[in-house]
Structure formats: C-alpha cells, structure tokens
Amino acid sequence: MNTDVALILLQDGLVSGAVYVLLATALVLVFSVTRVVFVPQGDLVAFTALTLSAFEAGQPPGTVWILIVAAAIALALDVIEAVRLRDRLHATRSLLRFGLVPTVIVMAALFLVPKTAPLAWKMAVSAALIACLGPLIYRIVFQPLAAASPLVLLIAAVAAHLGLSSIGLHVFGAEGVRTEGFSGAPFALFGMIVTPQAVGVLASSVTVVTALYVFFRFSLRGRALLAAAHNRRGAEIVGISTVAAGRTVFLLTGIAAAISGLLIGPTTTLYYDSGFLLGLKGFVGAIVGGMAVYPLAAAGALLVGTVEAFASFWASAYRDVIVFLVIIPVLFWRSVSTVAPEDGLE
C-alpha cells in the first residue's frame, strides 16, 4: 500500500466515520435521557434511504403506511389516556401531535412530491417522515415502560427493531437502493482527491453534532432534558415532564437518523435490513464513550469508520468481523481504567 491509497482509505473512513458519529451521538443522547439503547436507530437510517429512493422513482414511499398505522395507534393510546384522566387539554395536544402533524407530512409525501421535484425537497420530506416516526415509536413502545429497568427497555428496543425490519421488508421489498448525493466534480485538496460527497457528509455531520451540543449546553430546554436524566423527581417538581423529555429526545434521534440516512445513502447500497449493522457500528462508537461521554463516543465512531475502510481494502470479506473485533480491546481498556458508577441511585 502506498500513501495515496492510504489517504483515500483514510478519507473513506472519515466519511463513513462521520455518519457513525451522528449515530453514536444519537444513541448516547437517547440512552442518557431515557435509559433506552435505541437499537432501531439503524432501521430508521435505512428507511430514510429507501424512502428517498422511492421518491426518486416517483412512487409513494412505504414509510407513509408505517407512519399512518403508527400515528393511529399512538393517537388511540393517548386519547384513551386523556379520556381516562378527563383532561381536555391533553386530548387536544394528542390530536395535534399524533393526528395533525403526521397527517400533514403524509399528505405532503403523497401529493406534493412529484418525480420532477428538486432533490432537496425530496430529502426534506423523507427526513420529516422518518423524524416523525421517532416520537411515535417512543409513545407506543417506550413511554408505557418508562419505569422499567434498562434490561426490559433493551428487550423492547430489540423487539421494536425486529418489528420494524419485518415491516420494512413488507413495505419496501427486498431490493437494495442507492440514492443521489451531493453532486459535482472531485477536486484536489493538499494533493488529495476529494469528492463533494465526502465534504458534504463531513460538513453535515459536524453541523448537526455542533447544533446538538449548543442545544444541550446552552438552551434551557436542552438543560431540562438532561435534568430529567439526572434526577427524575427533581425534574418533576420543577415541572419538567419526563414523558415530554422522552418524546423530544426521540424526535432528535429521528432527525439524526434521517440525516445519517441521507448522508450514507449515496455511498453504499442499503436494504430494508441494512440498518442493524449500521446501528451496531454507531453503537460500538457509543460504547467506547461508555454510553455517556460524547467526545469519546465520536472518537470511537471515527475509529470504527477508519478501521472499516482499511479492513475492506485488506480483507474485504472480513470487514465487519474486524470492525467488531476492535471493540474487545477497547472494552478491556475501559473496564480496567474506569470505575463503574453505582447503580440504582435515583
């Protein structure tokens, strides 16, 4: 291998690493606020690419049907709860949140995205469809389990993943897709050939992660989400609803998944079930950060991307095996270098 090849591999690695950074950040975020290891994150990524590809083919995407059914279930659950509590305000909010918003997005997807529409609009509608699924999944699967142990939440997350990927097969079919990305001619930078796609992916990932950082570091709402994670009782007595916190963080993770899907779609062929492996790579990054430390999680995700790029050059068939082997020394190092926090202190 010469330097040129190494540089190209490094660039590839950083580009897929940048997407894993987004996934890892979203996983840490969801985990720290709700204690859920959000396994279906990857499914949402794959669904985004499949949705965009359906729009490119001029067909209504299967995501529309998933959204309609999920919104109907969530709306029913929420309205039943509101009626039981005899809370009119709650009922109105449910109708807006799980009725009106999904309806608007579904209508836009069905009638306002012709085949000739600009790519940016198709991307925006795809992202809206997927982002909207986040809070719906929270409402249906995780909100009823809010008080359960992390293990129960993990099992529910795995179940949600299995459910979503079989629904995915049903509505999207078994075909793989590759979507359009940032177009333009490659150019030279410091003697390295750089594609606009690579620059676009890196820039988008950095932008989203920075936006999340600013939101959680400086806005009162962001601080409130973290407060709900630090102390449930404390959050309740100052009026931070843990349910609202869960819903918001699932919306954020939906947005992150959608953007990841738009970024990774043009670089690799995605199938209805490709999400799991993608999610797992983000998860390896998140684990490097102990599911808690964002910079470490991001570094871990970049490491995963780089190792993957070099592994596919040397031993392409064993690519994923090599990537997941990397986690073993990392876990070993973490287990000897960190003190486990005490459990159950609430």
Add this chain to the structure above:
Amino acid sequence: MTALLRIERFSVRYGRLLAVNDVSLEAHAGEVTAVIGPNGAGKTSLVNAIMGLIPFEGSLAFPAWPAAARSIEARIRARISLVPETRDLFGPMSVLDNLRLGAFALRSEVGFDMASRLTGVFKLFPRLAERREQRADTLSGGERQMLALGRALMLRPSFLMLDEPSLGLAPLIVAEMFRIIQRLKNDGVSILLIEQNARAALRISDRAYVLENGAVHLAGGASEIAADPRIIDAYLGGSMTAADDGRQRLSGRR
C-alpha cells in the same frame, strides 16, 4: 383565615403498607403550618402526595387555586412548590443551571424575567452566587439545602412545602435555615413545614400537627402544642436520648 390547602380523610398506601392513614389537615394563608413527628411517621409521604408525586386516597383541595389539584404542572403554575427531603438536585449541573431550571415551568409566561429572579435568590443566599459555576454535587450539605430551597424560590412560590429543611445540617446552618424560613414568612409566603426538629419548628409556626404512625396524633395552635406535656415529654426533652425514650413511650401508648 383562608385555607390554602385542605386535605380530608387523606391516605397513602405502598402496597399493603399504610404510610398515611386518614389524615385531615389545613394550611392557612400567611402562616407557617408545622407537621412534626418521628422518623417513619409518614410526613414525607404526606407532602409528596400533596405535591402530586405519588397517588393518594381521600380529598385534596387548594381552595385559592381550584385547578392546582389536577397535576404537578398545575400546582407549579399556581406557584406551589416543594423542597423534597432528598433535595433532588441536578448533581452534574452547575448551581446556576439548577436555579434556572427551578423557573423552567414559567419560561414562556408574559413578563418572565430570569435575571431578576436569580438576583432575588442570590440576595437571600450570597453563598450560591459565589458558587454559581460549581457543580451541584460538589457542594457541602448546607449549600445543597440552600440550593434546593433557592431552586424552589425561583418560582416565587405563594405556598411552599419544606420537607425536613434542617435534616443532616450542622447546628449553625440549621439556625440560619430557620432564620430564612422566618424571613420568607414575613415576606408573605405561606409555608407547610415538615420537621423532626420540633422545638425550632414550633417556635416559628402558627399551627402544628403531630403525626405518628401515619395518623394525626395531636393538632392545634403551635404554642398550645409546644405547651402540651406529652409533646414536651416526647419531643422537647433536654437530650436526644430523652426524646428517643419519650418517642417510644408515645408510640407504645397507641
């Protein structure tokens, strides 16, 4: 006298355990109402249920704010605030963040001014102003209690429930804490004070309830309660051991 809080035939259950048993109680505007009693008497369960954190049986009303009984959020909007026994601070966050989050529920109200609220709390607790950037979990016990109280005061509460504000604090800090409670009372805040430190609590209270094994054992004006021989015997005795003995005697008579 207008009642701000009225509970009747109020009970809290944990499975088969009856923590609060058929309690009736009133707290009046402009007064400090003390609830005293030994460990495990059900005092904390009582305030947590009043705040809406745990389910209860019986009736609960805030006559001045009829809507407040509906949910915790509704209580907060009516400026009803709780400082829990466990403090429940946001440990990894700064003192400033903890205080700002105390006013989280009011952030979109017309005329809401975070800065003037912070100034008000810092005036009462200059110590918190010095430590505003420090993480809450690195504070001393006294400072934590000040922060917990400061966070509740960010709401500018009209009805404040304090659960064992003197618990685990050094005597000097306890005295300071009671001075601050007195000052809040003078400022017109109505207070429900849960305390084991009966002597100090009765001194600043107008009305008092003695809770034992989840039930009201005695109720009346604070000065009457303080003069009741059974209470002097059980709670206001000279030494800790005398108080403990008395407590056992009192429970034994039940």
